[in-house]
Amino acid sequence: MSMILLAEQVLNGLQLGVMLFVMAAGLTLVFGVMGLINLAHGSLFMIGAFAAAAVAGATGSFLLALIAALSAAAAVGALVEVVVIRRLYDRDHLDQVLATFALILIFSEGTRWIFGSFPLFLNIPPYLAGPVTLPGGIEYPLYRLTLITIGLSIAAALFWLINRTRLGIQIRAGENDREMIAALGVDISKLYTIVFALGAALAGLAGALVGAIQSVQVGMGEPVLILAFVVIVIGGIGSIKGALIAAILVGLTDTLGGVLLPALFKQFMEASAATSIGSSLASMAIYILMAVVLIWRPTGLFGARA
Amino acid sequence: MKLKALALASCMAALTAPVAAEGLKVGMITTLSGGGAGLGIDVRDGFMLAVSQADRKDIEVVIEDDQRKPDIAVQLADKMIQSEKVDVLTGIIWSNLAMAVVPAAVAQGKFYLSPNAGPSVLAGKGCNPNYFNVAWQNDNLHEAGGAYANTADYKNSFILAPNYPAGQDALTGYKRMYEGELAGELFTKLGQTDYASEIAQIRASGADSVYFFLPGGMGISFLKQYADSGLDIPVVGPAFSFDQGILQAVGDAALGVVNTSQWNKDIDNATNAQFVKTFQEAYGRLPSLYASQGFDTANLLMSAMDVADVSDADAFRTALQAADFDSTRGDFKFGSNNHPVQDIYVREVIKEGDIFTNKIIGTALSDHADVYAADCKF
Numbered sequence: 001m002s003m004i005l006l007a008e009q010v011l012n013g014l015q016l017g018v019m020l021f022v023m024a025a026g027l028t029l030v031f032g033v034m035g036l037i038n039l040a041h042g043s044l045f046m047i048g049a050f051a052a053a054a055v056a057g058a059t060g061s062f063l064l065a066l067i068a069a070l071s072a073a074a075a076v077g078a079l080v081e082v083v084v085i086r087r088l089y090d091r092d093h094l095d096q097v098l099a100t101f102a103l104i105l106i107f108s109e110g111t112r113w114i115f116g117s118f119p120l121f122l123n124i125p126p127y128l129a130g131p132v133t134l135p136g137g138i139e140y141p142l143y144r145l146t147l148i149t150i151g152l153s154i155a156a157a158l159f160w161l162i163n164r165t166r167l168g169i170q171i172r173a174g175e176n177d178r179e180m181i182a183a184l185g186v187d188i189s190k191l192y193t194i195v196f197a198l199g200a201a202l203a204g205l206a207g208a209l210v211g212a213i214q215s216v217q218v219g220m221g222e223p224v225l226i227l228a229f230v231v232i233v234i235g236g237i238g239s240i241k242g243a244l245i246a247a248i249l250v251g252l253t254d255t256l257g258g259v260l261l262p263a264l265f266k267q268f269m270e271a272s273a274a275t276s277i278g279s280s281l282a283s284m285a286i287y288i289l290m291a292v293v294l295i296w297r298p299t300g301l302f303g304a305r306a
Numbered sequence: 307m308k309l310k311a312l313a314l315a316s317c318m319a320a321l322t323a324p325v326a327a328e329g330l331k332v333g334m335i336t337t338l339s340g341g342g343a344g345l346g347i348d349v350r351d352g353f354m355l356a357v358s359q360a361d362r363k364d365i366e367v368v369i370e371d372d373q374r375k376p377d378i379a380v381q382l383a384d385k386m387i388q389s390e391k392v393d394v395l396t397g398i399i400w401s402n403l404a405m406a407v408v409p410a411a412v413a414q415g416k417f418y419l420s421p422n423a424g425p426s427v428l429a430g431k432g433c434n435p436n437y438f439n440v441a442w443q444n445d446n447l448h449e450a451g452g453a454y455a456n457t458a459d460y461k462n463s464f465i466l467a468p469n470y471p472a473g474q475d476a477l478t479g480y481k482r483m484y485e486g487e488l489a490g491e492l493f494t495k496l497g498q499t500d501y502a503s504e505i506a507q508i509r510a511s512g513a514d515s516v517y518f519f520l521p522g523g524m525g526i527s528f529l530k531q532y533a534d535s536g537l538d539i540p541v542v543g544p545a546f547s548f549d550q551g552i553l554q555a556v557g558d559a560a561l562g563v564v565n566t567s568q569w570n571k572d573i574d575n576a577t578n579a580q581f582v583k584t585f586q587e588a589y590g591r592l593p594s595l596y597a598s599q600g601f602d603t604a605n606l607l608m609s610a611m612d613v614a615d616v617s618d619a620d621a622f623r624t625a626l627q628a629a630d631f632d633s634t635r636g637d638f639k640f641g642s643n644n645h646p647v648q649d650i651y652v653r654e655v656i657k658e659g660d661i662f663t664n665k666i667i668g669t670a671l672s673d674h675a676d677v678y679a680a681d682c683k684f
Contacts, residue, residue: 004510005507005510009506012500015502016500016502108339112339112343117344117551118344118551118555119344119522119551119555121556123530129534130534131534131535139535139536141531141534141536143534213531213534214527215499215522215523215524215526215530215552215555217522217523218340218343219340220523223497223499255502258504259503259507271491275491275493276493279469279492279494283469283495
């Protein structure tokens with residue numbers, strides 16, 4: 001295994017990780033602040049991608065598409081919070097799972113109703129297309145480098161928001177004791193709507209960014225949702241720092257596991273059996289990681305509560 | 307009370323079983339919602355186009371959505387057989403759903419005409435005289451891929467497919483025909499959307515060609531990412547990643563890519579020309595290979611209805627085996643295991659105006675049957 005290939009795979013893992021972080025950040029905030037399990041987070045990812053594809057198709061501008069994805073997902077998020085989610089805060093997790101699962105079905109079939117059953121086209125803008133040569137002779141797609149940069153900038157912005165702003169203080173306080181901050185005169189329902197819309201906007205942005213190199217189709221959010229849940233469980237529920245570290249950990253484990261495990265088995269096995277066993281183990285790798293972390297730290301890496 | 311119930315029951319019976327006593331009832335179980343809905347919709351539309359063009363009074367079609375879930379497909383099949391009393395079942399897209407439904411349905415004496423899935427078991431040891439496949443056996447297009455690689459003089463292929471039965475069949479099919487060396491062989495996760503790691507391995511492997519089987523959205527993701535990676539090794543795949551429904555979503559990344567298919571819209575015969583024209587008029591889009599398979603399935607069924615009544619199962623079966631209908635593929639006949647013996651073409655993705663579509667550039671395999679027929683003993 002050459003060093004160039006390994007370095008390229010580390011970059012791939014990092015890129016997957018930061019995109020997972022953008023997706024998981026909203027999920028962990030909503031879970032941490034409001035105690036709500038939101039299965040429909042993947043639908044917001046899909047809405048972002050579809051809004052971006054529609055706007056990019058109409059205007060040809062990728063930047064406008066990203067703005068559309070952000071605002072469409074934020075608007076849908078705020079609407080859903082006011083109409084449905086708000087009624088679920090006092091219910092137990094089972095009711096929340098049931099209601100948000102219903103939202104997945106409604107969003108999926110609604111999207112099909114509007115956009116049809118065939119995948120939409122959304123492509124990388126020409127100025128970000130193609131590979132660049134990095135130091136060491138690694139050829140790496142410029143777009144993926146851009147994704148890494150955007151993801152890390154969003155992480156930095158979120159840290160600033162949570163740790164340095166008034167809204168951040170309210171969010172942190174809401175995580176600890178929601179009755180108390182309501183008693184102190186903070187409009188808790190407005191805070192919840194803002195947090196939910198923020199999480200939705202980030203999911204929508206991730207959908208649009210990732211949609212450009214994947215397939216924009218109904219149901220695209222669900223596989224990502226599962227990974228995002230793995231991330232927030234490993235990172236500790238409610239912790240942005242935990243989500244970032246866990247996302248990068250999951251991204252690297254998933255990518256490097258897929259490359260290294262089959263190669264490892266090839267050392268002492270016949271090639272096609274090694275490929276088959278290695279690939280199967282690699283798809284389990286992140287769940288094994290999750291199990292190990294939970295045995296070691298039952299509340300996740302940075303979780304305050306179980 | 308008893309009388310009332312009886313009257314009610316007969317009313318219900320009158321409502322649910324309309325006039326067509328002599329006719330034939332078809333149950334179509336296909337995928338109309340969820341991620342794979344495009345395929346089911348195309349099969350349904352192709353099938354219904356043929357039915358409406360024939361303008362027959364003696365055929366009734368019941369359509370249900372299986373949501374791509376085997377358990378739902380099984381429930382629907384039971385319902386169609388027991389309460390709808392269908393004579394013929396059709397429509398299933400996915401091999402795992404077909405495996406769940408077909409053996410039980412044919413065991414109850416129903417006919418099953420497959421417009422898409424062709425798992426190897428149903429072509430070989432598990433074949434049944436009442437099961438007809440109008441599309442292909444799963445390995446066929448991949449075998450054609452391997453045959454094309456030989457003629458294109460590829461010596462060092464990198465091959466990849468999802469880690470599930472149809473994916474393993476695909477790579478087996480390719481290797482059955484391909485005579486060169488393998489630069490690498492990879493199984494990806496089913497439903498995987500990011501192929502950066504695989505593309506990096508292809509780059510490092512020194513391959514002279516890539517063969518991939520990644521149906522639907524997986525193929526869209528792979529092709530877009532492959533085009534953006536700067537790799538220029540030729541890519542070959544089966545038609546499933548280049549059908550009319552998804553080509554527009556892949557865009558320029560698919561242009562010039564070679565793929566294998568048993569059908570294309572430019573196959574030169576009157577039936578096909580008429581099919582492509584009327585499909586566009588009826589639905590406002592170009593037909594895909596799935597639509598052509600649905601269309602052929604309906605025409606095969608109706609050709610048998612012209613000769614025999616479905617209540618006479620032996621005569622109806624013989625009429626189906628004769629395959630006396632005008633296929634969009636031109637020549638069409640069944641092998642000894644009721645699977646097609648047909649030509650498989652090599653196509654190239656081109657752009658016609660603003661629309662991405664395929665053009666036939668050669669024939670990979672002529673009169674090709676599947677290898678499992680030898681294991682099939684009726």
